[in-house]
Amino acid sequence: MSSSEKTRPGLRRTRRKESRPNELLEAALELFVERGFAATRLEDVASRAGVSKGTLYLYFDNKEELFKAVVRSGILPVIEKAEGLVGQFRGSASELLRSVVKGIWSNVGDTLLSGIPKLIIAESGNFPELARFYYEEVICRGLAVMQGILRRGMQQGEFRAIDAEPTARAMMGPVLLMMLWQHSFRSFENEPLRAERYFDSYLTLVLDGLQRPASLDRLP
Amino acid sequence: MSSSEKTRPGLRRTRRKESRPNELLEAALELFVERGFAATRLEDVASRAGVSKGTLYLYFDNKEELFKAVVRSGILPVIEKAEGLVGQFRGSASELLRSVVKGIWSNVGDTLLSGIPKLIIAESGNFPELARFYYEEVICRGLAVMQGILRRGMQQGEFRAIDAEPTARAMMGPVLLMMLWQHSFRSFENEPLRAERYFDSYLTLVLDGLQRPASLDRLP
């Protein structure tokens, strides 16, 4: 369960004040996602970033602050990007939904950042302030984006009248599931389900639904 | 972060060999879900169950075995129940889907057991064998149940032709999301979204889809 990390090759004791924080954040994200907050040793984080433990403490006050910095620095840029995309989009709500879902996947899901939701879920009990931060700055804003798409579709007569708030939340479920899957079960699958096939099915499901339209019964 | 648990009122040192394991399992589930595996102190588990730490070791070999027992004992009965329900159900696939989703919610989601998925997700990196067990005995069987419903609906001409494998997985997303939500974000909501409204919207979404049927355009 615990073993010291390999030291990244390179000169020891070089002074690189500017790049240390990001390197430490990346190493910390990797290990926190893999092992969780409590089970991650700061010595391993440091050595994965190619420095000693003392150096880590030059840049972060303590383990908890490092953890918060990992979450904050990783996730805010993404949500801002998504909000921008929706604001400037011209086209049908269905197309917008498609491109937002695929955008989330390519910017987060397919990335180390997909581990952040896992971390927040795992540690929400131990870091309620952090969970609240994530709730307000990521989840609420993310759900607002999704609700905006649904409302736009309804206004344009493209979508049925649905209850936007719970529907938006439900629609994030399959996206979250795929992110968590990456980190928990992907290695057990014989042939991992490709993201493209998954999201195509998901989009077909929510756009067209399962039930055959009654009118089809009249055809031969 | 760590404080000793309140001792449950009652006589100390009563001999209750039969009921200890379940009481310990329940206390352990509560604390593991709240704090995660590594951050849970066995002394707290024991004291929440009203015994001393030594007693815990009479019934479980070590912390890891306790953790595995929590997962195994909590989740297997549920999946077996779901499989039974599907086997004997007579009625439309839509009705079956409704009753399976609501059954999962009332038997797991609304229960402490909803913390088990959270635990597995959080600790899959530290307990790969346990994650594999869960993958094979719960997830695969659960997805098979869902695929069975979809295939039944397609055979009966009730559902469109869809790609059952990824669709089944996507359909579990909103259910999982709601379970995780309970444990991570519910306390932050001003007025928590009621499960009934959520699942009604979810079922409407997947059964009817978002897009208005073209035929509606002909109506006034």
Add this chain to the structure above:
DNA sequence: TTTTAATGACTATCCAGTCAGTCATTAGTG
């Protein structure tokens, strides 16, 4: 030469797991 980034040995604490001893219960005896 001065400044300061980087180091790693050190300390203080925390907790999983142990075990010698305690006492509630019950089987055995008169």
Add this chain to the structure above:
DNA sequence: CACTAATGACTGACTGGATAGTCATTAAAA
């Protein structure tokens, strides 16, 4: 039925190992 011996469920102080966080020292850069 009353009394005692034997059992084993239960306890909690203790130990050994691990690791978060510190700080005097080292050496790269300016």
